Each structure stands twice: as structure tokens, then as C-alpha cells.
Amino acid sequence: EVESKRDARINRRIQTSGLVERKTLEAFDWAFQPSLDKSMMRELGRLDFVTRKDDLVLTGKSGTGKSHILKAFGLRACEKGISMRYARCVDLLDDLHAGLADGTYIKRLRSWARPALLIIDDVGLGQLRKRDDEPTPAHTLYNLIDRRHGCSSTAITSNIELSDWGRYLGDATLTAAILDRIVMNALRFNIDGASYRQHVAAQRAELANQKAAE
Secondary structure, rough: OOOHHHHHHHHHHHHHHHHOOOHHHHHHHHHHOHHHHHHHHHHHOOOOOHOOOOOOEEEEEEEEEEEEHHHHHHHHHHOOOOOOEEHHHHHHHHHHHHHHHHOOHHHHHHHHHOHHHHHEEEEEOOOOOOOOOOOOOHHHHHHHHHOOOOOOEEEEEEEEOOHHHHHHHHHHHHHHHHHHHHHHHHHHHEEOOHHHHHHHHHHHHHHHHHHHHO
């Protein structure tokens, strides 16, 4: 009964966190990404960096496993009872922009600022809304990062170089302020490898060709 209640609490935390896929470090294909330090990632998986309120930034091309790793950290946070929220960057900013329209911006901002661990996935992917009568995405993200800076841990994946964030977010000056806060206490890793998705797709195509030849 105790284990059942514990599992139910974990499932509730996962369901309310925004985490859809339940990735684990055990399922990560370390052999496919030899440039990634397996022991370091496992050490980070203890989530001591969250206790220290350090930030974490993973960069690299699409398909290199950045999201898998952070989703695994997010799942582990839920299992450990650490408050966590997950969102793609474009979805997070869309949610905050929606608050400007219905008057709930401050409430939404406080909600995103509250978790001990906030995972912002895929900075650089997806079309951001940039309207003349609204704050830029950089302004919106700055407000969130500034609230969390030094108070809680933010983990980010980016498919573009940090130097390209200003162009993506629409304001070079505010983006510099965002990066200044993130990089100050951040652990940074770049995954220099091939796309695992393309690797799997190639394997499936080869298998299909073999079956067709038979």
C-alpha cells in the first residue's frame, strides 16, 4: 500500500510537469555518442546541481540526445519529489504570451518561476511569435530567467549556438542579459555527434530493403 501511494504521487508529479515521454539514462545509447561523458551525465543525474541551484546547458545538433538526457533528469526529479516543469521553449513562451491577452501573465510567470527545476527544451526550434504590439520573446524569457536566477535551477537544450540566440529571440541586448544570468552558474556541455534519429531511420530502411530482397 505504501509503494502504491508513492507510485501514485510520482505519477501525479509527472502528469502535472508537462513531461510526456518517460526517458531514462539507462535507455540512452552511450556508444552512439562517444563524445558525451557517460560518468559525468550519470553524476548529473543525481540532481545535486538542482540542490546547488546551478543551471545546465546542453547544446548540439538535433537528434544528438540532448532532450533525452534532460527528460531523464526530469523524470528522476519527479521520482525524488523535486518540483519540476518541462516545456519546449516555443510552447513556454506561447503560454506566457497568452497571459498578456487574458490578463494572467503575472500568474503564469510566477507558476513557471516556482519549480526547483525548470527544463526548457529546444531553444532555436519552432517559430516564435513576434508582434509589434507585444514584448519580444527575449523580453518574456528574460523576465522568467531573471526571477529564477540564483533561486532555482534551469536546464536548457539548444539546437543553435548561444551566439545565435539574439537573432532567434529578437533582441540582442536582452538576450545578452539572459545568457549572462544563465552562464554565470551553468554547467555547459556540447554534444558533437550524429543524429540518432537519422541513425535509426537508416537502420529501418536497411532492414526494409533486406526484407524486400527476400
